[in-house]
Amino acid sequence: MKYQLGKTLKEEFPIFIHHRDLVFLDNAASCQKPKVVLEAMDKLYRTSYANVHRGVYSISEAATNMYEESRVMVAKFINAKTEAEVIFTRNATEALNVAAFSVAELLQPGDEVLLTQLEHHASLVPWQMAAKKHQLKLNFIPVNSEGRLELENIDKIITPRTKVLAITAMSNVTGTVTELDVLIPKAKAAGAIVIIDAAQAVQHLPLDVQALGCDLLAFSGHKIFGPSGVGVLWGKLDLLQKLEPFEYGGNMISEVSYATASFAEPPAKFEAGTPPIAEVIGLGAAIKFVQEIGSEAILEYENDLTAYGLEQLKKVPGLRLIGPADQHLRGPVFAFVMEGVHPHDIASILDGGHCAMPLHKRFGIPATTRASFTIYNSEEDVGALVAGLNKARQLLVM
Ligand SMILES: Cc1ncc(COP(=O)(O)O)c(C=O)c1O
CATH class of the missing domain: 3.90.1150.10 (Aspartate Aminotransferase, domain 1)
Incomplete structure (x- = not known):
């Protein structure tokens, strides 16, 4: 090693x-940053800094290539089917807000969203807001005194009315690793969309989105030795194609007139405005560092x-x-x-x-x-x- x-x-x-x-x-x-991350960001700023996806001059193309290489690395790291499924956000909180906002637009009044009592505010509060706006019902998988999920009644808690399961992979308080291998198949069998908050887990556990069978997964760069200011929302491509964008402007626009606009395909559809360029490149270096460790x-x-x-x-x-x-x-x-x-x-x-x-x-x-x-x-x-x-x-x- x-x-x-x-x-x-x-x-x-x-x-x-x-x-x-x-x-x-x-x-x-x-967590703290290894020198390979600092060096990657420093190198960008010293040698190739320019906005991405906009210029046709050489340093803009170099910056765009480095930015897109990070997307490929993140995709491989979490075993996404394609890098088009990887969206760069500001942090896990933004990724979870995008997920809740956009998925809620697909739901009907009375639909049920299942969370756990372990959720971080960033996984819980966007659903409280979405529940108010769309008249959804929030249910919770309880935790026991040891901080583990109580799964005895899970087959009564997950029903055909459960349209979303939003769950942390690891608690930021108790450290509890949740039973995703049990819960995801049950939620999928009920027809729910599964959103994983991997903000804590990403630093500690191997993550394979295809093996997990989830639909959306969020994490922050700064908790996996990358810089602050960048996060990831991964989503299955066909779902991302159906979801409403969260913000408008910049590279997410395909065509625009004074009256209307159409949107780019994912991932660009969810990356409005100038992205955190150096931070994305730093995240790529952090992921390479973690992969070299294994x-x-x-x-x-x-x-x-x-x-x-x-x-x-x-x-x-x-x-x-x-x-x-x-x-x-x-x-x-x-x-x-x-x-x-x-x-x-x-x-x-x-x-x-x-x-x-x-x-x-x-x-x-x-x-x-x-x-x-x-x-x-x-x-x-x-x-x-x-x-x-x-x-x-x-x-x-x-
Ligand atoms: C489980 C969990 N979810 C979400 C977040 C939010 O992450 P961020 O503050 O990077 O957006 C955190 C951060 O502590 C977390 O521990």
Whole structure:
């Protein structure tokens, strides 16, 4: 393997060279950037920067080629049938808003949309708005006290009235990996459109849209070692062709008169205005970096680190960990509360909330502190977290 995971990998990330002692445990919010990403963006700006899809001069063509190469890389990374299925957005939130807005236009009053109690606000709130506008009914797959989906009654919850299943692949709070292999076939058999929020999962799990059998899938570049400002909405081509565009203008127009306009085919149909050019190219470099490591190697490394994290965190007195106890059912995202201490106080001692308010209510707690690990973290970083928590306990409880 070209890269070794853990502490050694920090050498590939300039921020860890700038801050030699930095223990970065907020990877669920955003992760650090390897030098290959910074170099790809820098190279574009220094050698070939121009707007894409507009100019017929050489640097515009070079920039367009680099931009489109990233699309091909994303398509291969998630095993899309064709790169025309890959739409670049600003982030996962925008991708999920486009998906909800456009899919809702196909629905009828009374249609049901099924979500889970684990959803991030970006997956939940666009459907609340769409439900108001189109008179839809929102249903929720419940979670149990361990943070796992309760699937006992799933065949009663998914019915022919279920027109959409919108579900996270991994919770940003509990780290729970959801049972997409069970739920997607059931939703498809009922005739529903399946939308996956892969914003957390993309950093940790292999994603194969054809094997999953979903219709739309969203993620952000910044959570897979790419820059902020770019996200991806993947969709099955025939569905994308049916969906209404979300924004109008620029390259998404095919023909326009003062009275009317017609739209380009996907993906251009969903990429209005000047896109995040350098960010898309940086995302391409991030995906190449992850592919050189390999999704299976990442999964294996992080499973071991998750198991170690669970074992060590259990030893911290007064700490209540939220989420599944088995490392195979979760990612390396640890939300917790410490008896008698406000989560914000722990966070400030660790120098370090997150967006899923209804889920915190479900667990009967106002907020949690979260530590999240990735490929450059190691057992030493788990040790640093445990030491920080013990210090917080001493200062705030004892
Ligand atoms: C599960 C999940 N979905 C969606 C999002 C939204 O991602 P972004 O803020 O990059 O749009 C996040 C970000 O934390 C997330 O964890």
